[in-house]
Amino acid sequence: xxxxxxxxxxxxxxxxxxxxxxxxxxxxxxxxxxxxxxxxxxxxxxxxxxxxxxxxxxxxxxxxxxxxxxxxxxxxxxxxxxxxxxxxxxxxxxxxxxxxxxxxxxxxxxxxxxxxxxxxxxxxxxxxxxxxxxxxxxxxxxxxxxxxxxxxxxxxxxxxxxxxxxxxxxxxxxxxxxxxxxxxxxxxxxxxxxxxxxxxxxxxxxxxxxxxxxxxxxxxxxxxxxxxxxxxxxxxxxxxxxxxxxxxxxxxxxxxxxxxxxxxxxxxxxxxxxxxxxxxxxxxxxxxxxxxxxxxxxxxxxxxxxxxxxxxxxxxxxxxxxxxxxxxxxxxxxxxxxxxxxxxxxxxxxxxxxxxxxxxxxxxxxxxxxxxxxxxxxxxxxxxxxxxxxxxxxxxxxxxxxxxxxxxxxxxxxxxxxxxxxxxxxxxxxxxxxxxxxxxxxxxxxxxxx
Amino acid sequence: xxxxxxxxxxxxxxxxxxxxxxxxxxxxxxxxxxxxxxxxxxxxxxxxxxxxxxxxxxxxxxxxxxxxxxxxxxxxxxxxxxxxxxxxxxxxxxxxxxxxxxxxxxxxxxxxxxxxxxxxxxxxxxxxxxxxxxxxxxxxxxxxxxxxxxxxxxxxxxxxxxxxxxxxxxxxxxxxxxxxxxxxxxxxxxxxxxxxxxxxxxxxxxxxxxxxxxxxxxxxxxxxxxxxxxxxxxxxxxxxxxxxxxxxxxxxxxxxxxxxxxxxxxxxxxxxxxxxxxxxxxxxxxxxxxxxxxxxxxxxxxxxxxxxxxxxxxxxxxxxxxxxxxxxxxxxxxxxxxxxxxxxxxxxxxxxxxxxxxxxxxxxxxxxxxxxxxxxxxxxxxxxxxxxxxxxxxxxxxxxxxxxxxxxxxxxxxxxxxxxxxxxxxxxxxxxxxxxxxxxxxxxxxxxxx
Numbered sequence: 001x002x003x004x005x006x007x008x009x010x011x012x013x014x015x016x017x018x019x020x021x022x023x024x025x026x027x028x029x030x031x032x033x034x035x036x037x038x039x040x041x042x043x044x045x046x047x048x049x050x051x052x053x054x055x056x057x058x059x060x061x062x063x064x065x066x067x068x069x070x071x072x073x074x075x076x077x078x079x080x081x082x083x084x085x086x087x088x089x090x091x092x093x094x095x096x097x098x099x100x101x102x103x104x105x106x107x108x109x110x111x112x113x114x115x116x117x118x119x120x121x122x123x124x125x126x127x128x129x130x131x132x133x134x135x136x137x138x139x140x141x142x143x144x145x146x147x148x149x150x151x152x153x154x155x156x157x158x159x160x161x162x163x164x165x166x167x168x169x170x171x172x173x174x175x176x177x178x179x180x181x182x183x184x185x186x187x188x189x190x191x192x193x194x195x196x197x198x199x200x201x202x203x204x205x206x207x208x209x210x211x212x213x214x215x216x217x218x219x220x221x222x223x224x225x226x227x228x229x230x231x232x233x234x235x236x237x238x239x240x241x242x243x244x245x246x247x248x249x250x251x252x253x254x255x256x257x258x259x260x261x262x263x264x265x266x267x268x269x270x271x272x273x274x275x276x277x278x279x280x281x282x283x284x285x286x287x288x289x290x291x292x293x294x295x296x297x298x299x300x301x302x303x304x305x306x307x308x309x310x311x312x313x314x315x316x317x318x319x320x321x322x323x324x325x326x327x328x329x330x331x332x333x334x335x336x337x338x339x340x341x342x343x344x345x346x347x348x349x350x351x352x353x354x355x356x357x358x359x360x361x362x363x364x365x366x367x368x369x370x371x372x373x374x375x376x377x378x379x380x381x382x383x384x385x386x387x388x389x390x391x392x393x394x395x396x397x398x399x400x401x402x403x404x405x406x407x408x409x410x411x412x413x414x415x416x417x418x419x420x421x422x423x424x425x426x427x428x429x430x431x432x433x434x435x436x437x438x439x440x441x442x443x444x445x446x447x448x449x450x
Numbered sequence: 451x452x453x454x455x456x457x458x459x460x461x462x463x464x465x466x467x468x469x470x471x472x473x474x475x476x477x478x479x480x481x482x483x484x485x486x487x488x489x490x491x492x493x494x495x496x497x498x499x500x501x502x503x504x505x506x507x508x509x510x511x512x513x514x515x516x517x518x519x520x521x522x523x524x525x526x527x528x529x530x531x532x533x534x535x536x537x538x539x540x541x542x543x544x545x546x547x548x549x550x551x552x553x554x555x556x557x558x559x560x561x562x563x564x565x566x567x568x569x570x571x572x573x574x575x576x577x578x579x580x581x582x583x584x585x586x587x588x589x590x591x592x593x594x595x596x597x598x599x600x601x602x603x604x605x606x607x608x609x610x611x612x613x614x615x616x617x618x619x620x621x622x623x624x625x626x627x628x629x630x631x632x633x634x635x636x637x638x639x640x641x642x643x644x645x646x647x648x649x650x651x652x653x654x655x656x657x658x659x660x661x662x663x664x665x666x667x668x669x670x671x672x673x674x675x676x677x678x679x680x681x682x683x684x685x686x687x688x689x690x691x692x693x694x695x696x697x698x699x700x701x702x703x704x705x706x707x708x709x710x711x712x713x714x715x716x717x718x719x720x721x722x723x724x725x726x727x728x729x730x731x732x733x734x735x736x737x738x739x740x741x742x743x744x745x746x747x748x749x750x751x752x753x754x755x756x757x758x759x760x761x762x763x764x765x766x767x768x769x770x771x772x773x774x775x776x777x778x779x780x781x782x783x784x785x786x787x788x789x790x791x792x793x794x795x796x797x798x799x800x801x802x803x804x805x806x807x808x809x810x811x812x813x814x815x816x817x818x819x820x821x822x823x824x825x826x827x828x829x830x831x832x833x834x835x836x837x838x839x840x841x842x843x844x845x846x847x848x849x850x851x852x853x854x855x856x857x858x859x860x861x862x863x864x865x866x867x868x869x870x871x872x873x874x875x876x877x878x879x880x881x882x883x884x885x886x887x888x889x890x891x892x893x894x895x896x897x898x899x900x
Contacts, residue, residue: 032761036612046804047611047679137794143609149762151601151609159593159601161497162486162782229497294768297747311482311779312599312769318744319765329761332612337799344587346796349787354496 016050019339022087023057024080024103025094031069032328038070048339056083089338092116101125108132113338115331117144123218123234139341139348141334146219147172147303149326150319156226158349164310165227167267172219174301174321175210176242176262178202181299184259189247202301212241213284216264224266224282229355232282238362240285249443258288259296269360279360288370293449363423372443373413373432377404381437385413388431394420410439466500469789472537473507474530474553475544481519482778488520498789506533539788542566551575558582563788565781567594573668573684589791589798591784596669597622597753599776600769606676608799614760615677617717622669624751624771625660626692626712628652631749634709639697652751662691663734670714674732677716679805682732688812690735699893708738709746719810729810738820743899813873822893823863823882827854831887835863838881844870860889
C-alpha cells in the first residue's frame with residue numbers, strides 16, 4: 001500500500017466544472033452541511049470526480065453571523081428563487097409547506113436535483129413531487145426526512161427492491177421515545193417527564209407535533225410509500241399520540257414483560273380476491289412490545305426501524321433520528337449521490353407506485369389488544385366481561401385478575417386478546433363500559449411482536 | 451387511490467427489450483434468485499421498466515432436477531464462459547477463486563454488470579475488480595457478500611459518502627455468534643456447542659473457515675475498504691478465531707458484565723504527521739463487549755454491524771447473515787439496481803480508494819485488555835505481576851482477585867487495562883509468564899465498548 005493521499009478524481013485527469021449547490025435554509029442542519037462541504041472540499045471532489053460549489057444560501061435574515069459555515073458573507077441571500085434557478089443541486093432545509101413546495105417544484109422542473117429533509121411536505125405532497133422528479137429525469141432524495149442519520153430510505157428503495165416488505169415497525173420520533181423510556185426507567189408520570197424533556201431540549205416548548213404523533217405520522221406515510229410501492233399520504237395514516245399513557249400503564253406493561261413504545265406501523269394485509277385483495281394498513285399509536293423484541297432495547301432519543309420481508313426476514317436499522325450533525329450526514333450522502341449522477345449520468349431509482357395497493361381503514365387492521373377493566377369485585381362480573389369479548393368475536397388469549405384495592409373497592413381485570421379487527425375491539429369496549437359492576441375501561445393498548 | 455395493480459413500466463408505453471441475465475451457480479442462493487425472478491417477473495418489469503430474462507444458468511451437472519427454479523431445463527449449461535459473453539448482467543454465485551475470478555473479469559471487460567456474493571474473491575482481488583468495473587463504466591455489486599440480507603454495502607458506500615466513518619464493529623459470522631451465544635446461555639464448552647451447531651446445520655462439517663475467523667477476515671477487508679476509502683485485502687487483516695475460548699472465559703465475562711463476541715473490527719487511527727498520519731487497523735478476534743452495547747444483544751446466528759461516524763454518531767444494521775432466501779434478497783436488490791442503470795444510463799457509485807490510508811500492523815492497535823493470571827497464593831506475587839504491567843507501560847484500570855482454589859492451590863488475578871498497544875501487552879504477558887509463583891496466563895482478551 002502507498003501512504004500518500006490524493007485529492008484528484010481517480011478516473012479523470014482534466015479538472016471538471018464545479019457542480020453548483022443552492023442551500024435553502026441555514027439552521028442547525030444547514031450550518032453543519034455548509035461547514036462539512038467547505039472543510040472537506042478536497043475529499044468531496046475526490047469522491048465525486050468534480051468539485052462542489054455552494055453558490056448561495058437562502059436565509060430570512062442576511063445580517064446574522066454565519067461564520068460557522070465557513071462561507072463568505074456574500075453567498076447569503078433572501079432571494080431563494082433566483083438561487084434555485086442557477087443550481088445543479090438544490091438542498092431544501094427550510095421545512096414546512098411554502099415556500100419549500102414551490103421552490104422544490106421549480107427546481108425539479110428546471111432539471112435540478114433536489115435533496116430535502118422535509119418530512120411534512122413529502123408526507124402531504126410526496127407523490128406529485130416524486131412524479132415530477134421522474135418526469136424530469138432528476139433525483140429527489142430525502143434520506144434525512146425519516147430517522148435522521150439512519151440509512152433507511154436507500155436500503156428500502158434500492159437494497160430491498162427485489163424483496164417484498166411485509167411489515168415496517170419504526171421508532172421514528174426521538175422525543176416520545178425519550179419520554180416513554182424515561183417513564184419506564186423512573187416510574188414517573190408523563191407530564192413530569194415531558195417537562196424534564198423540555199428542559200433538556202429533547203422536547204419543544206409546544207410538544208404537540210411529537211406527543212400527538214403527527215411527526216411520526218408523516219414519516220409513516222413516507223416509509224409506507226417506499227415499502228409497498230404505493231402512494232401513501234400523511235392523511236392516510238391513523239394516528240394516536242402518547243398523552244393518555246399513564247405511569248400505571250407502564251408499570252402493568254413491565255410486569256407483563258412488555259415495554260410501551262410509540263410506533264409507526266405499516267403492514268401489508270393479505271385478503272382474498274373477493275375482499276379486494278392485498279391492502280396496506282398504516283398507523284401510529286402506542287404499542288405494548290415484548291421485551292425480547294429488538295425495538296424494545298432502543299433507549300433514550302434513539303430511532304430504529306424494524307423491517308420484515310419475505311426473503312430477508314427480519315432487519316433492523318438503528319441510530320440517531322435528529323440533531324444537526326446526524327441529519328447533515330444523511331443530507332451529505334444524498335448530495336454526493338446526486339452529484340455523482342451529474343458526473344456519470346443516470347439517476348437513482350425513483351419511487352415506484354406500481355403496486356398501488358388500497359389503503360385500508362383502521363377498522364380493518366388486525367392486532368392483539370391488552371384491555372384493562374376496573375370492576376367491582378362482585379360475583380358474575382368476570383363472566384359478563386368475558387362474554388362481551390365473545391359477542392363481538394374477539395378471542396381472549398389470557399386474563400389476569402388484580403387484587404381488590406382497599407381505596408376504591410375495585411379490582412383490575414387485564415385481558416390479552418388474540419388478533420382481532422380494530423372495529424370489533426372498539427365495539428367490545430363499548431359493550432364492556434355499559435356492563436353492571438364495571439367502573440371503567442382504564443386502558444386499551446395494542447400489542448406487537450410475539 | 452385506485453385498487454388495480456399494473457405491470458406496465460410507469461414511464462414508458464412501448465415495450466422494452468429484455469435485460470439478459472446469466473446466472474453462474476445454482477445452489478441454494480441461485481435457486482432462490484431464479485425462483486423469485488421467474489415468479490415475480492411482472493413486478494420486476496414494473497419496477498425496472500424492462501423485463502428481466504435469465505438466458506442461462508451455469509452449473510456443473512445439467513442432469514440434476516432443478517424444477518424448483520421455475521426455469522426450463524434447456525437454460526442449464528456447463529459452458530459458463532459462453533453464457534457470460536451474451537449477458538447484460540452476470541450474477542456470480544459459484545464462490546471461491548477460479549473460475550469465478552476469470553468469469554467476472556471477462557464479464558466486466560465485456561461491459562456487463564456483475565452481481566456477486568463472493569466474499570473470498572473480493573477479499574483477495576477486490577481492488578483490481580473494482581477498478582476494472584470503473585474502467586468499463588459498469589456496476590460491480592456485492593451486497594450479499596457481507597452480512598447476507600442486511601443492507602450494508604449500499605449504506606456504507608452511498609448513504610455515508612458525505613460522512614467520515616471512524617470505526618466499524620461487526621458480527622459478520624453467524625456460526626461463531628451462534629456458538630458463543632449458546633455458550634453464554636448454557637454454560638457449555640465450545641466443543642459440545644460446536645457439535646450441536648453442526649447437527650443443526652449452523653456449522654459445516656469442517657468448521658475451520660468459521661471458527662478460525664477466516665470467513666470474517668474476508669468480510670472485514672471488504673468493510674474496511676468501503677468505510678475508509680482505502681484498498682484493504684484479506685491478507686491485511688489480523689485474525690484470531692474462537693477455538694481458545696473456554697466455558698471459564700464466558701463465566702468470568704458474564705460476572706464482569708460482558709459478553710464474548712467474535713468481531714470484525716476496522717478503525718481509523720489518528721496519528722501525528724510525524725508518525726505517518728492517519729492509518730487503518732483491521733482485525734478479527736474475540737472481544738469482551740459490555741452487556742449494554744447494542745451488539746451484545748445480537749443472539750443466535752444473526753449478524754449485525756455497528757458503525758461509528760463523525761457526523762451520524764452510532765449506527766447499527768441488524769439481520770440475517772446467511773441462508774438462501776436472505777442472501778437472495780441482497781442479490782436481487784443488486785440485480786434491480788444494475789438493471790435500472792441499464793435502462794436509465796449511469797452506474798452506481800464505485801469503490802473509491804481516494805483516502806488510501808496505510809494499514810497499520812496489529813502491534814500498533816490500541817485496545818483495552820482483560821488478562822487472567824493463575825498464581826500461587828504467596829506474598830509478593832500480586833506486586834510482581836502488577837510491576838510487569840508497569841514496566842511495559844501498560845496501565846491497569848482495575849484488578850480482581852479470586853479465592854484460592856482447593857483443587858490446585860492457585861488463585862486467579864484478573865486485570866483490566868486501559869488502552870494499550872498490542873505490542874506492549876504481548877511483552878507484558880511474556881514477562882508475567884516468567885515470574886516466580888505464576889502458574890500461567892490463562893486468558894488474554896481484548897475489550898470493546900465502554
